[in-house]
Amino acid sequence: MISQECRAGAVAVNAGNVVYEILGEKGDLIALTPGGRFGKDVPGLRPLAEALTEGGYRVLLWDRPNCGASDVQFYGHSESHMRAETLRGLLSALGFEQCILAGGSGGARDSMLTAMLYPELVTKLVVWNIVGGVYGMYQLGAFYVLPSIQAVRFSGIEGLLKVPEWRDRIAENPNNRQRFLALDAAAFLTVMMRWLNAFVPKPGQTIPGVDDEMFNRIKVPTLIIRGGENDWDHPKRTSLEVSCLIKGAELIDPPWPEDAWERAAEDRAAGKVAHFNLFDTWVQAAPAILDFLDS
Incomplete structure (x- = not known):
């Protein structure tokens, strides 16, 4: 395992530097991934990471390629495929053979795809704010590509x-x-x-760029926090469909208000970022995540 002295830094993965940080002194490792192209220091992510470390786990925070202070990279079937390959390389470089994967929004997709492509790396999976639906997929393509x-x-x-x-x-x-x-x-x-x-919606692809049959590769215990009732970016329907595609997955209601994402997006659009960031509510999921991981 990685020494305690090497708790933050950057390692080269596929010809690009990846910036990372490890919180916690002991326990199983959780690779925690935010959404969008936000880096590890996006407001709202660290409180969740700290709550998980207080629960007895170590947490890997990382700037995915094209996020934060890591190097930009452009290859792969999709950006999430590239990130999954990068996470595998990062874990290997840090000396971790297995970990728990946890992520929200784009981080949920990255985590699920990592579990599909590299199942030997994953012991448990926790995802929330899963992107899907016509609006959600077209929105991502228009915004990021x-x-x-x-x-x-x-x-x-x-x-x-x-x-x-x-x-x-x-x-x-x-x-x-x-x-x-x-x-x-x-x-x-x-x-x-x-x-x-x-990001073009297609039959048989509940999440962007991933054939539904790929979900058969996820065989680890999985917790899904469903999308909000009126969340256009992370539809409730998508999380319900994913729960059906992952055999044995546990689906729970969100611990935050049903309209949390919509209200945060409105505040952000109005320039009230200091008041309410998109990921501020995520720490509220810590008790449910810890209960699932400890069970």
């Missing part, structure tokens, strides 16, 4: 340097500027079109 495609089509690779999201990645990690400039425009667009296609 289309701006990059349009920037390169109209301004070449240098156009990526003007995309607000990528400006943030360069600000947190100046090495990313050269990583962008070194990209081949045609090859980058090929990857982006593949990533965009993953």
Whole structure:
């Protein structure tokens, strides 16, 4: 196992540095993953991590590729496929043979896909705010992929340097500027079109870019916190369908208000981020997660 002295830093995985941090002194490891392209320091994530460490676990927080201070990377069937491969490499580099996977929103998808592709790594799985549905999938493609495609089509690779999201990645990690400039425009667009296609709703794909039959590979105990009643991004229906696809999965009601995500999104749109962040309610899931993990 990793020594206690090496509790934070960066390791190279698939030719890109991945920034990580480990909380807690002992216990089984939980790899905790947030949503979107948010990094490990996004408000709301650390309180949940700290609550889990107080429950007797260690928690791995990590900046996925294209998040936080890690290096940008662009390959794979989808961005979640790339992240799953990266997580496997990160765990191996840190000396962990197995762990518990936990994540919300995009982190739920990343965690489920990791459990599908690398089942030998996973002992238990906990997911919430699962993205699905026509609106949720198109929204992700439009928000995370289309701006990059349009920037390169109209301004070449240098156009990526003007995309607000990528400006943030360069600000947190100046090495990313050269990583962008070194990209081949045609090859980058090929990857982006593949990533965009993953977000096009298709029969037999309850979550973006993943065939439903892949859920048969998840055989570990699984806890699903269902989506809110009126959550357009993480529909209640999607979490119910996923609970049917993972044999033996336990489905529970959300410990936060049914409209928590919608209200947080409204506050964020109104510029009230300091008042209410998207992941502020996640710590409320700690008791349920700990009960499940300890059972």
